[in-house]
Amino acid sequence: MTRWPNRVSITEVGLRDGLQIEPRILSTHEKLDLAHALIDAGHTSLELTSFVSPARVPQLADASEFLAALRHVREVEFRALVPNLRGGARAIAAKADVLVFVLSASDTHGKRNLNRTPRDSLAELREIVGMAADAGIRAEVSLSVAFGCPFEGDVPVERVVGLAREFQKIGITRTTFCDTTGMATPRRVQAVARALKSELPAIEPTFHFHNTRGLGLVGVLVALQEGIERFESSVGGLGGCPFAPNAAGNVCTEDMVHMLHEMGIETGLDLNRLLEAARLAENLVGHKLDGQVMKAGPRLNRSDSGGE
Template sequence: MSVADRLERQPSRVHVTEVGPRDGLQNESVILSTAEKLELVHALMDAGVRAFEISSFVSPKAVPALADAGELVAALRGFEGLHLSALVPNRRGAERALEAGVDAVVMFVSASETHNAKNVNRSVAASLEGFEEVARLLEGSGVELRGAIATSFGCPFEGDIEVGAVGRIARHFADIGVRHVSLGDTTGMATPPLVSERIRHLREDAPSIVPTLHFHNTRGIGLANVMQGLALGVDRYESSIGGLGGCPFAPGASGNIASEDLVYLLDEMGIDTGIDLTGMIEAARVATRLMGRDLPGQVSKAGARLTLGDCSAVPTARG
């Protein structure tokens, strides 16, 4: 593909969903209170973020950090223009999400049988069968049905995942009325060639599906994978403030790509997100304070490209 072709496919606007309140916090040893989570969400809203994967309606015993999912949604329901989605593993989770008042329910399943067993204690086939029940539950509710495929680029237990396994799940989602499906890079095993392979396969195998890319920066190439997605025309990404994140049921699953780093990259490429970088840097600092530790995001430490220092405050070399 020529440079001209790549630029022609590159989107002029990208939709960013903030997953920090869910994926960012689910594996942390520090459990934030509902009030602290709201402080973080409000800082992100001040920066222009409007789409949130706000929590997960799973068993509080399995993921204690997300036990307040219903309270968090209720506290944010009155804000106009917000889009709140939440993960659900089954019908019971969907019922709770529906009762809480979310805008979208995200049904999640792993492309890996082993990871799905660890993550939700079900086979992939059982998860997909349960999603048909969730789809029937949501009929006529006005709540959007979305899908997420974990370990889409590799599994820490099984290794490589065949692209056909991802395609089969995507087709199943399409068959029950899902349009948006997130490809999750659960332990940072994605590479640019794998991104190309997955996206091209989905476009051929499940053409009605609009893909969202969800990368972790475990091996340091999360933004390189974003660049590959952009070159393929993908315009939907998920990221976590400060680079928070990780899966409690997968070894080595360190943080997501940092939202402020993603916004910086897109800004510098002339791609609109509707999100203010300065506000995102401030939100990352709020996240750092709340978590009580240094976070992996880079732009919040260095500032934007043209953030200038005071020359007089820097010593001059001698000798």
């Protein structure tokens, strides 16, 4: 008999992973409206932005200003993705609560996305951890293409676990394992989760799925069965990696929360307010989003219409 966790933690990544691929660049004021709507829904962990080159990702060019505008908000963790030492220094100066260093599990994706291999990135990670410690800030890792690479195919589970072991040696206790282009299958999710639990029981894994091939919530369900209790998701299903082909569609926050609540799993989030935030996000980006519960409503919503 499957025993689900009683509660899971969800980090909202729509403001970073979601907006970075959008053709319409939102103003800082518009982002603040969405951030406050997500906080009002109960979010206590938001990946706000990334300190990358504005030329490469103009949607996130206001990273410092956006963080500064939310510094007065208490009891919410504001996270910033950083690809290198320069980005780390900028995030520290902007007073991010957590630095999330991004690193690829495959050589080809690493070279195309970050201009370095995973082994090259490890050297920078050591310096990032030191910088963060000196500033009193926690450092974490986001491991891209952990469930499959669009350029190399399947990434061996042994390689994923081996990299996580290196992170742990450097002092990282939390790592996010990302399905960057929606290549995760139930079998691969199970294999990664079981290997991490068996070989690295001291780490706290977070799983991050994309719904590119319609398996996003399936991945969440399998991960729950394997005892994973930390997830990332995006309001309305916004998002995707601009440096990987066909990477659209993060797991939708409100769809995942609807599923979890129906399973009796607590999230600390208010589904109705999440739906309001999703509608706001849809209005801001100017096109329909992929969230299903936003379209159909929660399962027990009453309908006046008849049926066959």
